[in-house]
Amino acid sequence: MDSDQLLVLYGQMAVIRRTEKAAYDMFMAGLVKGTTHLASGQEAVAVGASAALHPDDYVFATYRGHHHAMARGATPEECLAELMSRATGLCKAKGGSMHLTKAVSGMLGSYAIVGSHLPMAAGAAWSAKLRGTDQVAVAFFGDGATNIGAFHEALNLAAVWKLPVLFVCENNLYMEYTPISAVTPVPNPAADRAGAYGIPAEVIDGNDVVVVYEAVSKAAERARAGEGPTIVEAQTYRHYGHSRADPAKYRPAEEVERWMKHDPLDIARARLEALGVDQEAIAGADAEAKRIVDEAVDAAKNAPAPDLAEAFTDVWADGGAAWRT
Amino acid sequence: MADLTYREAVAEGIAREMRRDPTVVCLGEDIGPAEGVFKTTVGLFNEFGPERIWDTPISEQAIVGAAMGAAMTGLRPVAEIMFSDFLACCWDYLANEIPKVRYMTGGQVTVPLVVRPANGGGLGFGAQHSQAVENWAFTVPGLKIVAPSTPADVIGLMAAAIRSDDPVVFFEHKGLFASSGPRPPEGHVVELGQAAVVREGSDVTVVALASTVPMALAAADQLSTEDISVEVVDLRCLIPLDMRTVLASLERTSKLVVVEENPYQGGWGATVVSIVADEGFQLLDAPIKRVAGANVPLPFADDLEKQVIPTVDKLTDAVRALAAY
Numbered sequence: 001m002d003s004d005q006l007l008v009l010y011g012q013m014a015v016i017r018r019t020e021k022a023a024y025d026m027f028m029a030g031l032v033k034g035t036t037h038l039a040s041g042q043e044a045v046a047v048g049a050s051a052a053l054h055p056d057d058y059v060f061a062t063y064r065g066h067h068h069a070m071a072r073g074a075t076p077e078e079c080l081a082e083l084m085s086r087a088t089g090l091c092k093a094k095g096g097s098m099h100l101t102k103a104v105s106g107m108l109g110s111y112a113i114v115g116s117h118l119p120m121a122a123g124a125a126w127s128a129k130l131r132g133t134d135q136v137a138v139a140f141f142g143d144g145a146t147n148i149g150a151f152h153e154a155l156n157l158a159a160v161w162k163l164p165v166l167f168v169c170e171n172n173l174y175m176e177y178t179p180i181s182a183v184t185p186v187p188n189p190a191a192d193r194a195g196a197y198g199i200p201a202e203v204i205d206g207n208d209v210v211v212v213y214e215a216v217s218k219a220a221e222r223a224r225a226g227e228g229p230t231i232v233e234a235q236t237y238r239h240y241g242h243s244r245a246d247p248a249k250y251r252p253a254e255e256v257e258r259w260m261k262h263d264p265l266d267i268a269r270a271r272l273e274a275l276g277v278d279q280e281a282i283a284g285a286d287a288e289a290k291r292i293v294d295e296a297v298d299a300a301k302n303a304p305a306p307d308l309a310e311a312f313t314d315v316w317a318d319g320g321a322a323w324r325t
Numbered sequence: 326m327a328d329l330t331y332r333e334a335v336a337e338g339i340a341r342e343m344r345r346d347p348t349v350v351c352l353g354e355d356i357g358p359a360e361g362v363f364k365t366t367v368g369l370f371n372e373f374g375p376e377r378i379w380d381t382p383i384s385e386q387a388i389v390g391a392a393m394g395a396a397m398t399g400l401r402p403v404a405e406i407m408f409s410d411f412l413a414c415c416w417d418y419l420a421n422e423i424p425k426v427r428y429m430t431g432g433q434v435t436v437p438l439v440v441r442p443a444n445g446g447g448l449g450f451g452a453q454h455s456q457a458v459e460n461w462a463f464t465v466p467g468l469k470i471v472a473p474s475t476p477a478d479v480i481g482l483m484a485a486a487i488r489s490d491d492p493v494v495f496f497e498h499k500g501l502f503a504s505s506g507p508r509p510p511e512g513h514v515v516e517l518g519q520a521a522v523v524r525e526g527s528d529v530t531v532v533a534l535a536s537t538v539p540m541a542l543a544a545a546d547q548l549s550t551e552d553i554s555v556e557v558v559d560l561r562c563l564i565p566l567d568m569r570t571v572l573a574s575l576e577r578t579s580k581l582v583v584v585e586e587n588p589y590q591g592g593w594g595a596t597v598v599s600i601v602a603d604e605g606f607q608l609l610d611a612p613i614k615r616v617a618g619a620n621v622p623l624p625f626a627d628d629l630e631k632q633v634i635p636t637v638d639k640l641t642d643a644v645r646a647l648a649a650y
Contacts, residue, residue: 058398092431103433108397113421119390120397120422127395130350130376137394150417153387160382314432315467317490323466324600325518325569 001210003275007285009051009209010268013043014289016067017265019076020240022297023066023083023097027244031301032083036097037064041207041239044264045170046071048212049138052220058106058124058137060117063098064170064238065110068140072107074100076296086303093306094314115145118154118167125158125165125223136223138166138216144175146189155229159197164223166216167199169233170206176242177250191233199229206234207264210271237262332502334476335365335441338483339403341511343373346401349487352379352388353405353441362407363443363502385415389440393423396438401487408450409442409458409496416461423492424467437490439483444472444496445536445586446634452622455630457586459534462494463563463593469517470563472496474538476506478561481515489517498535518565522574526556529644530574530581532597534560537584537635544640553648563593571597572605579610580647584635589617611650614643 001009020040026032039046046067053059061068066079074090082089083097090100098112108124111117121139128135145151146169158165169190173180186192194201200222204215212234219230237259241248248256272282315321329337343349351373356366357380370378381388385406392402406412412419423436446455462470469491473479479497486493523538524545533541538559545555556574560567575581581601583594594615601613619633 058394060394090431091429091433094431095429099429101430101433103430108394108434109426109430111422113417116390116417116422119387119418120394122387123391123394123396123402124398125394126391127398127400130395131399150386150390153382153384154390156382157384157387157391161379314428317427317435317437319432321466323564324566 001213003272003277005051006210006268006272006275007277007281009047010265010272010282011285011289012047012071013209013265013268014286015076015292016043016047016070018289018293019070019079019296020066022080022293024240026080026084032097033085034096035243035245036083037243038240039064039067039238041259041264042170042172042236043067044209044212044268045140045168045206045234045236048209049140049168049216051213052216053138054135056106057135058108058121060108060121060124060137060139061110062117062141063110063112064142065100066097069100069102069107069110072102073105074102074107076293077299080296080300081303084300085305086300087306088303092310094310115141115148115150117141118145118151119157121165122154122158122163125163126161128164134224136164136166136220138168140168140170142175143169143171143173143180143189146193147184155193155197155199158229159199162226162228165229166219166223167229167231168216169231170236171233172236172238174242174251177246188233190231194231199231201231201233203233203235206236207262208267209264327508328505329476329508330503330505331476331479332363332365333367334479335483335497336367336369338480339366340369340372341480342484342487343369343377348399349401349403350377350379350395351403351405352381352392354381354383354407356380356405361405363499365497365502366405385411386418389415389418390422392438392440393418393436396436397434401437403439403441403487406440406442408454409444410453410456412442412458412461419462419468419494420465424465428467435490436492439486439493439495441495441497443499445498445500446623446630447500447536449625449627449630451625455623457618459496459563460587460592463596464591467492468564469493470496471517471561472498472535472563473561474501474535474559476504477509477513478515480509481513482517482561484514485517493517496535500536504539515561518562518567520561520567520570521559522556522570523559524555524557526554526578528554528578528580528648530556530558530571530578531640531644532558532560532571532581532583534563534585536586540635540637540640541584543637544644547637547641548644553644555644568597568600571601572608575601575605575608579608580650581609582614582616582640582643582647584616584640586618586634588620589615590620592617611647614647616640616643
C-alpha cells in the first residue's frame with residue numbers, strides 16, 4: 001500500500017475515532033438515548049477491509065457497527081443524527097445506533113441479534129454467485145458470535161456451496177463482559193473452528209490497517225476466483241466498555257494499557273512516518289477529521305426531529321403499514 | 326382441464342413463477358432430486374436444475390437467513406421449511422430480522438421472499454410435527470401470512486406471494502395435500518388480503534382458514550338439512566386481514582363463529598373477534614363463538630388428536646348454539 005492510500009485510510013480512521021468520541025460525549029450529555037456500542041480501537045478492521053472491497057460488494061455488520069457504516073460511505077453527520085433521533089438520520093431515526101445501514105453503498109445493515117447476519121451474508125454471496133457477478137459478501141462479527149448456532153450453520157452452508165463470502169471476526173477478547181477464553185474451548189474462537197468446515201482461516205493483527213487490508217484482499221480474491229469462503233480473525237480491542245452501561249472494570253489494567261499502546265491510529269501513523277510522510281500531512285489529516293466531525297455534530301444537533309407520521313411508514317414495500325381492510 | 330391436487334398445485338404454482346421470472350430460486354431440505362418429503366416440489370429440479378433448486382443441509386437458520394440475504398440482493402427466494410414446527414429453529418429470522426429490516430433501516434432494503442412451511446395436524450405426527458402455528462407469525466408485525474384451502478388458491482396465492490415485494494409466510498396444510506380441485510388457467514393470481522365468501526348463507530357466518538374451510542363447508546352442508554343457513558368466509562390470508570369481507574358478511578347474518586386450528590390461547594380468531602367486537606358490535610344478534618385448538622400439546626393417537634383440534638362436529642355444535650338465538 002502506498003503512502004497516499006494509507007494516508008486516506010488513516011484519515012478515515014481518525015474520522016471514525018472522533019465520531020465515536022462525539023457519540024460518547026453526546027450520550028453523556030443526554031443527547032443520545034438508548035445505548036451505544038462504540039468501536040473505538042477497532043477502526044482498522046472496518047477501514048482496512050473496506051479498502052480491499054469493491055464498491056458493489058456487500059457488508060453485514062453488528063450492533064457495534066458505526067465504524068463499518070462509515071467505512072462504507074455513511075457520513076458522520078448521518079450516523080450522529082441517527083443516534084440523536086433526527087429526521088436526517090441514516091435510518092430516519094427508526095434504527096438507532098445498533099442498526100446503522102447504508103444500502104446504496106452495499107452496507108446492508110447492522111444486526112443486533114448475535115450471529116444472525118452470517119447466514120444473510122452467505123445468502124447475499126449465493127445471490128451474487130447465481131446472478132453471475134463477481135461480488136463478494138462480508139460478515140463482520142464479534143468473538144461472542146462464534147458460539148451461536150447461526151455462525152456454524154452459515155459456515156457449513158458457505159463451505160458446502162462454495163460461496164464468495166468472507167467471515168471477518170473482530171476478536172476483541174470479550175463477549176460482552178466475559179473473556180471469550182472463559183467460554184470457548186479453543187484459543188482462536190473463529191479461526192480454530194474453520195477446519196471443521198474445510199474453510200481456510202488466518203489470525204491477524206486487527207489493529208494494523210495494512211495487515212487487515214492485505215488479509216481481506218487475499219480472501220476476497222479467493223472468493224472472486226470461485227474458491228469459496230475464508231475466515232479472517234482480526235485480533236483487536238475496544239477502548240470503551242461493551243455498551244454505554246459498562247465501565248469495563250472486569251478488564252485487567254495491564255491488559256488495557258498494553259492494548260492502548262497498540263492503537264490502530266498510532267500504528268498507521270508509524271507506518272506513514274516510515275514511508276516518509278511528513279508530520280504536516282498527518283496533522284492535516286487529523287485537522288480535517290476534526291473539522292468533519294465538528295461540523296457533523298453541529299449539523300446533527302440542529303437537524304429536525306422526525307415527522308411523527310414516520311412511525312407508520314416503511315413497514316411494507318409500498319411504504320405503508322396497512323395490515324387489514 | 327383435469328383437476329390437480331393441493332400438493333401438485335404447490336409445485337405448479339412455484340413452477341409458473343419460475344418460468345416467468347428468472348430471479349425466483351428455491352432452497353430447502355430434500356426439495357431437489359428427492360422432490361420434497363411431501364412431494365410438493367415434484368418436477369422442479371428436473372425443469373429448473375441445480376442452479377435454481379438448491380438442496381440444503383438441515384439448517385433452518387441458514388436456509389431462512391440465506392434466503393433473506395438473497396432477497397436483499399436481487400433474488401426472489403422461496404424457502405421450504407419442512408414442518409412448520411421447525412420455524413421455531415429459525416424464529417429469529419421470522420421474528421427479528423425479516424419483518425423488521427425494512428423498517429429499522431428507514432426503508433432502505435426490501436426482502437421479497439416466501440417461506441413455505443407445511444402446517445397443521447390431523448395426520449397423527451405427534452406434538453412436534455402437527456402444530457398449526459399460523460398464529461406464531463400473526464404475532465409479528467411485518468410478515469404477510471397466506472394459508473390457502475384449495476389447489477386453485479395455492480396457485481393464485483403463490484403467484485401473488487412470490488411477486489410480493491414483502492416477505493410472505495405461506496402455510497401449506499398437510500391435511501389438504503391430497504385434496505383436489507380445478508386447475509386454474511395460466512396467469513391466475515389471487516391478490517393477497519382478499520377473503521372469499523365460499524358459500525353464501527343467511528343465519529350464521531363461519532370464518533375459516535386453510536383446513537377449516539372444507540370443515541366449514543361440510544358443517545354447512547350438514548346444517549342445511551336442519552334449516553340452518555351458513556355463510557362460509559375463507560380468509561385465505563391472515564395478513565393482510567380482510568375484515569371488510571367479514572363485517573359485510575355479518576351485516577347479512579348477525580352471528581359469528583370463527584374456526585381456527587391453532588390454539589385458542591393466542592389464536593388468530595381472537596384478533597378477528599376483537600375487531601368485530603370493536604367495530605361491528607351493533608351488527609351482532611348473538612355472542613361470538615370460537616372453535617379452536619385446545620391449549621394442550623398435540624397427542625399422537627387419532628382419537629386423542631380429534632379431542633383437541635377442531636372437527637365438523639364441534640363446529641356444527643357451535644353454529645347450532647348461535648342459530649338458536
